[in-house]
Amino acid sequence: MLNFEFYNPTRIIFGKGMIAKLDEQLSPQARVLVLYGGASAERSGTLNEVRAALGSRTFREFGGIEANPTYETLMKAVAMVREEKLDFLLAVGGGSVMDGTKFVAAALPFEGEPWDILTSKGEAAKKALPLGTVVTLPATGSEMNCLSVISRQSTGDKLLFSNPLVYPRFSVLDPMRTMSLPMKQVINGVVDSFVHVMEQYMTHPVDGMAQDRFSEGLLSSLLEIGPRIIAAPEDYDLRSNLMWVATLALNGLIGAGVPHDWTTHMIGHEITAKYHIDHARTLAIVFPALLKVCREAKRAKLLQYAERVWGLTEGSEDERIDAVIRKTEGFFEGLGVPTRLSAYDIGPDGITDILKLLEAHDMTALGEHGEVTLEVSRRILETAA
Amino acid sequence: MLNFEFYNPTRIIFGKGMIAKLDEQLSPQARVLVLYGGASAERSGTLNEVRAALGSRTFREFGGIEANPTYETLMKAVAMVREEKLDFLLAVGGGSVMDGTKFVAAALPFEGEPWDILTSKGEAAKKALPLGTVVTLPATGSEMNCLSVISRQSTGDKLLFSNPLVYPRFSVLDPMRTMSLPMKQVINGVVDSFVHVMEQYMTHPVDGMAQDRFSEGLLSSLLEIGPRIIAAPEDYDLRSNLMWVATLALNGLIGAGVPHDWTTHMIGHEITAKYHIDHARTLAIVFPALLKVCREAKRAKLLQYAERVWGLTEGSEDERIDAVIRKTEGFFEGLGVPTRLSAYDIGPDGITDILKLLEAHDMTALGEHGEVTLEVSRRILETAA
Incomplete structure (x- = not known):
């Protein structure tokens, strides 16, 4: 730790x-x-x-x-x-x-x-x-x-x-x-919270037992809340749980004593600044692509996430990593949240514009090791094309 | 919640x-x-x-x-x-x-x-x-x-x-x-923390998703830390995890928005007051007996604990409950912490004395529903005989 x-x-x-x-x-x-x-x-x-x-x-x-x-x-x-x-x-x-x-x-x-x-x-x-x-x-x-x-x-x-x-x-x-919120905003909250947890969890292991277990608990809760809250928008218990989980996802607790990787938020902020896409929706675009591009740096944590949150224990390591990235993408898509830039008609020129903004804001060494250079961000955005 | x-x-x-x-x-x-x-x-x-x-x-x-x-x-x-x-x-x-x-x-x-x-x-x-x-x-x-x-x-x-x-x-x-502590005190800390979590978890479900997941995460961590720290007393990461888990076990967080049952501590305090047995060791005596006596009131949570913390999914509900109580007892005993009053030579007269102290301190309606009367406390102590 x-x-x-x-x-x-x-x-x-x-x-x-x-x-x-x-x-x-x-x-x-x-x-x-x-x-x-x-x-x-x-x-x-x-x-x-x-x-x-x-x-x-x-x-x-x-x-x-x-x-x-x-x-x-x-x-x-x-x-x-x-x-x-x-x-x-x-x-x-x-x-x-x-x-x-x-x-x-x-x-x-x-x-x-x-x-x-x-x-x-x-x-x-x-x-x-x-x-x-x-x-x-x-x-x-x-x-x-x-x-x-x-x-x-x-x-x-x-x-x-x-x-x-x-x-x-x-x-x-x-x-x-929160009962009168449009469902789109509720779901944005689920996605935003999910990615907040991930940015303090999906790095490399430093043996923070409670931090990892708490993060996994919040992720499991959000996987359960997401589809259920669409099916039962008036359910007070689901609303309560989403509200408390969202608070715990970014109050400093799960991130204390472990590395962070805020790449997804930083790239997402630039997409919102340029294209006015809802904040959470930009995260759903960037995060799965980040996992694909940085899968080696995040290998141990991806396997832990696959096992503890999704119960994936069969197959080779790479098969489990492929599966859990697909499942994460599927979770967002299943909530009606696209995971591709093309869903918002953002093409190669858009990617160039986003990279320019990252450069202008010195976002050139993101990630838990500072290894997400502009070139890596380009690969992330191209993977999310 | x-x-x-x-x-x-x-x-x-x-x-x-x-x-x-x-x-x-x-x-x-x-x-x-x-x-x-x-x-x-x-x-x-x-x-x-x-x-x-x-x-x-x-x-x-x-x-x-x-x-x-x-x-x-x-x-x-x-x-x-x-x-x-x-x-x-x-x-x-x-x-x-x-x-x-x-x-x-x-x-x-x-x-x-x-x-x-x-x-x-x-x-x-x-x-x-x-x-x-x-x-x-x-x-x-x-x-x-x-x-x-x-x-x-x-x-x-x-x-x-x-x-x-x-x-x-x-x-x-x-x-x-904490490195210079006698191992007995380290293990007392593991047991004390474990029971602190349990007293905010092992009641009846109120759909506190994050609270349950956090509690289960702390319990899982302690199950891992206990035996490992005996085998590797100089391990800094284990010491760190025990220290942070023990803090999180009783800082108000996991108990916010859920029922509590402090029966084990209340009875344990009287045992310490009367017989000067280490605080944590009194908890290891009372808690498994409490689970046995109050298994119906705690049925749903016992099954959840069995599945999520111990991975017990086979057999009938009662078999799983029997198994998880045995495992909990075995966890304490495996750490060298007795779970019976007889290990401290406390017999029927001792039980009567402990009950008198409970009565003197108005501890006559303990438990999450106030259902642990002196009579129920007697059954708990007799079960722990």
Whole structure:
């Protein structure tokens, strides 16, 4: 096992009817900005439930945070917090709203150009407003981590920052609040979570027993949840399990003490930046191709995954690896999520454009060993053609 | 899944050489009391490593915290903190030292008789000194939870309290610091951790997918670690895995959103209080007998455990349950840990004495449904005779 530090102070408040508990989490004097995305927060009743829980506290609302939240939009929220002298940020939504809220929290007290928070990967942030979240879309794990991905319209950049200052103080996870989501978004959450786990698991073995078992447990759960939730969209237990699994997939726990490989996310971010394909759907394109191209580096873990998650024990090593890659691809396709660039009409010119973006963002040594050069990324994208 | 809150702010600093990181965790002005148990902390070099990391800070040392730490001893530490105006407590040891330190932290600012912290189960504590830990014995999980078990010599009581104020600010887990432990203590840690997991798992199903998978992963890891660590006591990876698994077994995570059954610990505490048998060894006596007596209430989970942890899929349900209870017993016995009261010469009179203590402490409705009455406890103890 590798040496590690693990720290995660976010309080999780989980279950049916838990939004009312906001009242216990916020000081009566708190001056709150409620941040949200589109009209669904209103339509689904979640915003009303939040307003009721805030009671007589002073609060303002800032809607319109887009999927892949932009610097341009978020700086308007920063201005609103400043003008109205608000002191607590409450994100109501999915990963985009939570990520955007983290940026607002760090940008508000920032001296200088807040985009530097992104270009410094978070290091430049020295203070942040406290924030909490009410999660409506299980997928990104943003409710229990200190990561945030922000896009900039003016340049087409999409960058990630991380800083312990932006851990949510609390996150309310009420599975009922996910019932009104379009099934496409639910399934995106399944895929996003699955790939989050994989990026902390599918590297090379370092004998992290609990980490491996936990990752395998989350993968097995998602394999079960995916098809079942399509068949039974109203099932509260499935919604609950997806919500908690998605949080555990990216709260730092399974990744503590083991190597990571974030290649899939990094290439996926560029595909989204260029072609506006849903984040999770870009992962389903890149990840199986990554497994094919990097199968030697990931050989031992592919065999472990094949046996422990899929029960594949027959045949030669290479046959088991072939089989488990096919099964992983089949899992995504079976959920209606394509695994090829061609499904989105992206051809050779598109691949060249994506590679240019990777180069522009210095994504030239990805992977657990830094071995995913631009040339390897090209092979991954060509394999996913 | 049941509704839950999960909150755990302890920072884990894990790995070889990490004691030096104490320096980053403590203010240069901190006035530290270092609490430890016996001479082994000195002999093993751990205390010296801690002293070096504290550097020029003011610190005092308080040794002699016994296994099953007592109120009487700990009140002397409280007096020392008060006299010397110390402001940070650093536990260096295993569960007893950490539990004791938590009590000192809560007792110091307590107005009134500090034993009330125990009789109120922790609710009476309103303030606590900050504390950190340097773990030398992986077993209790005390390094990442807010639980503490304290004994009182004058009455023979052994009670538990819990309060978020006594979460360690940080815990340093250096597996090298466990190398000098007697193997008996290492194995006690394996058994204690195994039963901790079981008490949050072996109840009835509530469809907590991640919780079940995580628990099963920890159990599988311990089944692997136990025999291997006896065969290879110097293996760093095994020590690391035992240390991290023991922490994860009782940090609140696997128990969030599922029912618990702490019967084994409660009966075990009384056996220790009366007969001074090592804590873990009392659990190995009670737990298999609990499974036998409560097999109907735990039927579904026993079958799940048999299949997922032991791979038992052949035979009738009852045959699989018989087999998995035998295997669990065999796991403890195989580690040299007896599973019968008779191994400690405790006979029918002893059982009567243990039941009297359970009654005196109101332990008359244990189990996930409160169905473990004194009569059921008698059957459990008789089954373990």
